[in-house]
Amino acid sequence: MQFWLIQTLNSLALGGLLFLLSSGFSLIFGLLRIPNLAHGALFMLGAYLGATVLAQDLPFWLAVLVAGLVVGLGGVVVERLLLRRLAGNEQGQVLVTLGIAFILADLCLLAWGGDPIPLAAPSGMRRPLLLFGFAFPTYRLAVLVLALIVALLLYLLMERTRLGAMIRAGVDDREMARATGIRVSYLFGCVFFLGAALAGIGGVIGGPILSAYPGLDADMLPLALIVVILGGVGSLLGALVGSFIVGFLYNFGTAFFPDFAYVVLFLPMVLALGFKPEGLFGRVRT
Amino acid sequence: MTMTRRAALAATVGGFGLALTGVRTARAAEGEPIRLGFLTVKTGPLASGGIQMEQGVTLALKERNNMLAGRPVTLFTADTGGVPANTRSKTQELIERDNVQCILGPLAAFEALAIDDYTQSQKMPIMSVAAAEDITQRKPDPWFVRCTSSSAQCSHVMGDYAAKDLKYKRVALIADDIAYGHEQNAGFQHVFEDAGGHVVQKLWPPLNAPDYGSYIAQLNPKLDAIFMAFAGSNGFRFSKQFFEYGMGGKVPLLGGMTAVDEAVLQQMGDDAIGMLSVNWYSAQLDNPANKVFVAGMQRDYKVDPGYYAAGTYVSVAVLDAALKSVDGKIEDREAFMHALRTNQVPDTARGPVRFDSFGNVVGNVYIRKVERKGGRLVNSVIKTYPDVSQFWTYNQDAFLKNPVYSRDNPPAKFIEN
Numbered sequence: 035m036q037f038w039l040i041q042t043l044n045s046l047a048l049g050g051l052l053f054l055l056s057s058g059f060s061l062i063f064g065l066l067r068i069p070n071l072a073h074g075a076l077f078m079l080g081a082y083l084g085a086t087v088l089a090q091d092l093p094f095w096l097a098v099l100v101a102g103l104v105v106g107l108g109g110v111v112v113e114r115l116l117l118r119r120l121a122g123n124e125q126g127q128v129l130v131t132l133g134i135a136f137i138l139a140d141l142c143l144l145a146w147g148g149d150p151i152p153l154a155a156p157s158g159m160r161r162p163l164l165l166f167g168f169a170f171p172t173y174r175l176a177v178l179v180l181a182l183i184v185a186l187l188l189y190l191l192m193e194r195t196r197l198g199a200m201i202r203a204g205v206d207d208r209e210m211a212r213a214t215g216i217r218v219s220y221l222f223g224c225v226f227f228l229g230a231a232l233a234g235i236g237g238v239i240g241g242p243i244l245s246a247y248p249g250l251d252a253d254m255l256p257l258a259l260i261v262v263i264l265g266g267v268g269s270l271l272g273a274l275v276g277s278f279i280v281g282f283l284y285n286f287g288t289a290f291f292p293d294f295a296y297v298v299l300f301l302p303m304v305l306a307l308g309f310k311p312e313g314l315f316g317r318v319r320t
Numbered sequence: 321m322t323m324t325r326r327a328a329l330a331a332t333v334g335g336f337g338l339a340l341t342g343v344r345t346a347r348a349a350e351g352e353p354i355r356l357g358f359l360t361v362k363t364g365p366l367a368s369g370g371i372q373m374e375q376g377v378t379l380a381l382k383e384r385n386n387m388l389a390g391r392p393v394t395l396f397t398a399d400t401g402g403v404p405a406n407t408r409s410k411t412q413e414l415i416e417r418d419n420v421q422c423i424l425g426p427l428a429a430f431e432a433l434a435i436d437d438y439t440q441s442q443k444m445p446i447m448s449v450a451a452a453e454d455i456t457q458r459k460p461d462p463w464f465v466r467c468t469s470s471s472a473q474c475s476h477v478m479g480d481y482a483a484k485d486l487k488y489k490r491v492a493l494i495a496d497d498i499a500y501g502h503e504q505n506a507g508f509q510h511v512f513e514d515a516g517g518h519v520v521q522k523l524w525p526p527l528n529a530p531d532y533g534s535y536i537a538q539l540n541p542k543l544d545a546i547f548m549a550f551a552g553s554n555g556f557r558f559s560k561q562f563f564e565y566g567m568g569g570k571v572p573l574l575g576g577m578t579a580v581d582e583a584v585l586q587q588m589g590d591d592a593i594g595m596l597s598v599n600w601y602s603a604q605l606d607n608p609a610n611k612v613f614v615a616g617m618q619r620d621y622k623v624d625p626g627y628y629a630a631g632t633y634v635s636v637a638v639l640d641a642a643l644k645s646v647d648g649k650i651e652d653r654e655a656f657m658h659a660l661r662t663n664q665v666p667d668t669a670r671g672p673v674r675f676d677s678f679g680n681v682v683g684n685v686y687i688r689k690v691e692r693k694g695g696r697l698v699n700s701v702i703k704t705y706p707d708v709s710q711f712w713t714y715n716q717d718a719f720l721k722n723p724v725y726s727r728d729n730p731p732a733k734f735i736e737n
Contacts, residue, residue: 148368249365
């Protein structure tokens with residue numbers, strides 16, 4: 035019984051973390067039609083920036099804010115200076131994002147060294163919470179709540195604001211959106227800022243669980259890919275549902291089929307690509 | 321352009337390889353620099369260990385005024401990125417372009433395995449920290465020397481200590497799902513069960529597991545201890561999450577040789593205090609060579625040395641001693657290699673070392689406990705096992721008749737779930 039409860043909570047918490055990771059990835063993928071392979075590196079950069087802010091004894095929310103802004107602006111710079119010049123050349127764009135991922139990873143290594151750096155959870159959440167006779171890390175529950183808040187904010191942004199409407203139009207039909215007078219170029223900048231900022235924020239929020247270490251980027255990127263391909267590119271709901279599916283698959287998969295931990299994780303993605311290439315909630319074929 | 325040059329180089333070496341070797345051997349040793357190759361990792365996820373390896377080499381050469389056995393040293397450093405294919409091409413560059421006479425490194429077992437056939441054919445002395453058991457057991461390389469430890473050499477000791485000194489009966493094993501993790505855990509299990517203990521659970525998270533929460537929830541509720549044999553930053557991350565789940569006060573964690581390294585110790589916080597681990601080295605070792613080493617690392621890099629820095633630092637000491645015994649004549653490779661493997665070095669930073677007939681070190685292994693001293697976390701030595709061989713106390717021939725340690729060998733007889 036306790037096993038089921040803990041694993042369920044684990045799955046929900048991991049799902050929340052994965053949503054923070056993959057929502058930005060999904061946004062960019064949906065609008066630009068390219069997987070931003072630097073997303074894992076942006077997530078890692080966020081974690082390192084957060085660690086640096088926290089090391090100055092500054093509050094956790096400030097670390098989240100700083101990482102979000104810095105990584106978001108970095109995303110805009112990349113979009114303006116590199117990806118825009120390759121407009122229409124999707125293969126080139128994908129390769130550029132991969133190159134950026136490598137460059138960022140080595141810059142992080144240069145700046146922060148090779149040893150893992152822990153991020154402290156906010157002071158009130160460091161002790162485990164006692165639930166029905168077993169302990170569960172308080173912070174993981176907070177991550178779940180935070181992820182749901184971010185999901186709600188993103189939902190409001192996408193469904194209730196003019197910007198959101200323009201982004202949705204851009205995802206559905208880029209040419210038509212442009213024809214109706216939407217400044218798609220401005221939109222790309224906004225979406226890249228938002229997507230990259232989400233990666234940075236996710237890095238800080240994930241930091242107290244994962245720590246910042248070289249290789250964090252490569253560990254996280256495949257998870258973002260699985261979530262988004264399963265849930266559907268460009269769909270917020272898809273990213274949310276996909277994150278929780280992957281969270282449950284990972285936790286129960288490693289418990290029941292320990293030898294096939296990664297098969298359990300990747301098989302649904304393969305099936306989705308084979309039988310429902312647009313994903314569970316997507317409107318765009320991957 | 322690069323391709324043509326490399327092709328040309330390969331052709332040249334292919335054609336005149338024999339002649340070149342002859343010239344090199346005949347060259348007068350006096351005054352000529354010793355050409356030392358160094359394979360390390362300065363980029364990518366393994367860079368942490370590789371950078372420490374470089375610190376160890378740099379400091380060891382600096383202390384000797386860049387001289388080994390009266391000859392100056394030219395060091396050729398190559399960054400493999402931890403990618404076996406790169407390791408191979410960098411090794412070829414070191415041997416064929418830079419004409420190195422001995423190679424320190426590489427770091428990882430899969431790198432060492434990727435170059436093994438080539439360096440053997442080149443008769444190139446290799447001094448590596450790579451721990452894969454069979455490099456010095458069932459598939460030995462006569463040109464290989466390891467001054468650190470085979471995977472299981474240290475975990476054997478922890479198996480003995482857990483059963484006999486700590487009187488533990490029920491232990492769970494957890495490690496990365498790679499050969500290094502399998503071999504360490506198998507060694508622990510072998511000795512622990514021979515001494516009457518039971519390994520009741522084995523968990524193998526993938527090397528790049530994002531989160532260990534799922535594994536912590538699976539742990540058997542009735543355990544005396546958990547032995548963890550992670551590599552790189554994974555041991556650090558697992559322990560952190562273990563404490564996060566409030567398991568710290570409930571079940572003791574025992575660490576393998578790279579699980580509680582000095583490199584990450586300061587970051588682990590007070591939760592780590594009291595943790596036991598096993599290693600062939602500790603920055604706390606009380607011997608004159610280590611005092612010099614630790615002071616030098618503190619002065620130059622502001623860190624305590626750990627596994628990787630000590631590994632190369634000790635390797636240079638062993639290399640120096642071997643060179644002295646052949647009057648610096650590294651050109652006579654057979655004699656040099658013989659000296660390297662038969663020398664006893666009584667005063668390295670890890671204590672006295674000698675080598676078995678496979679080129680693997682026989683030396684002290686230490687049980688260490690995390691303590692706070694002067695505001696810093698340190699690995700205090702609480703028990704010394706002298707003269708430990710890679711075969712523990714087992715008969716060498718009987719040991720080698722068994723298949724190499726793996727996930728399921730020795731078979732687990734007491735697994736419960």
